[in-house]
Amino acid sequence: MQGNKLKNLLHQNLQGWRMSLLISVCLAGALLVSLSVLKGASYEDVGVRECPTDDIAYTLNLISPSQLGVKQWQIGDYAEYQYNQKSAIGSSLLEQHFKSDAMQARLSARDVKFHIIGELSTLGQSRYWMRKTGLAFFRAIPKDIYRLVSPTDLRITSETPRFHFVRNYVPRRDDFCQQVSTPLATLVKLEESETKTPAGLFDCIHYRVEFGTNSAPIEIWVNPKIRPLGIVRVSTPNEVLELASYGQDTVFDVPELIHPVIEGITTLAQGCTSCHGYDNCHELISPPR
Numbered sequence: 001m002q003g004n005k006l007k008n009l010l011h012q013n014l015q016g017w018r019m020s021l022l023i024s025v026c027l028a029g030a031l032l033v034s035l036s037v038l039k040g041a042s043y044e045d046v047g048v049r050e051c052p053t054d055d056i057a058y059t060l061n062l063i064s065p066s067q068l069g070v071k072q073w074q075i076g077d078y079a080e081y082q083y084n085q086k087s088a089i090g091s092s093l094l095e096q097h098f099k100s101d102a103m104q105a106r107l108s109a110r111d112v113k114f115h116i117i118g119e120l121s122t123l124g125q126s127r128y129w130m131r132k133t134g135l136a137f138f139r140a141i142p143k144d145i146y147r148l149v150s151p152t153d154l155r156i157t158s159e160t161p162r163f164h165f166v167r168n169y170v171p172r173r174d175d176f177c178q179q180v181s182t183p184l185a186t187l188v189k190l191e192e193s194e195t196k197t198p199a200g201l202f203d204c205i206h207y208r209v210e211f212g213t214n215s216a217p218i219e220i221w222v223n224p225k226i227r228p229l230g231i232v233r234v235s236t237p238n239e240v241l242e243l244a245s246y247g248q249d250t251v252f253d254v255p256e257l258i259h260p261v262i263e264g265i266t267t268l269a270q271g272c273t274s275c276h277g278y279d280n281c282h283e284l285i286s287p288p289r
Helices: 002-040 043-047 056-062 093-097 103-107 256-262
Strands: 077-085 110-122 125-138 141-149 162-165 186-197 200-210 218-222 231-235 239-248
Touching: 056 125, 056 231, 110 256, 141 256, 162 256, 186 218, 186 231, 186 239, 200 231
Parallel strands: none
Antiparallel strands: 077 110, 077 239, 110 125, 125 141, 141 162, 186 200, 200 218, 218 231, 231 239
């Protein structure tokens, strides 16, 4: 009798051990499959996502200047704005990921500039290089954004990419956000009015910007003489831009490291990095360390 009990007990333990082993093998297999998929996946597969539509940096990409009456650009066209954060809690994509003191630099009042600095013909189409300054930071250092765009479309796509450049760092292409499947905004005319900004008094058309039934309340004040965007004032739930100056400025510096991008020689798909993360922290190359 004792022998039978012991035999049954050993059999039960063996069955339990087999089941545990089977579960472990299945979990290990699933982990290996997941790792192999991630290893074979491109950055675009795992990192690209649609951009938010309540952040000024991304919202403006969905408003075509040609919708606002700006039909063409000239190299040197620029508009500079005063940026202010309405509240301490921002909705920008970076602020959702980082709450460090360095990122709080984005919250301070500052100047933001949009400047047409070059032209490039690709795939039989002529586009312009627009440099944006004052909208993004890297470790609290101002970061320039270079965009290949046209008056009819500012959206971020594989053909109209976005490049980040921090002085003394290696420039890099950023595909974290894509707008290829995001339609251009719908503009609802509200009124015609005179709008006062630090740049003066302007005759404007006031629009509400809509991206769908649940889109955030975004408003713009438009005058097509203000190139390159055609915007005098823009207001989102958390941010506001007001025109400070505009005109023609053909005397500008393009850093040597970004020249190959502007000339269409390189796409900078990969870069030398010192660590990993959204900002792909690039090693200093001048001076070296």
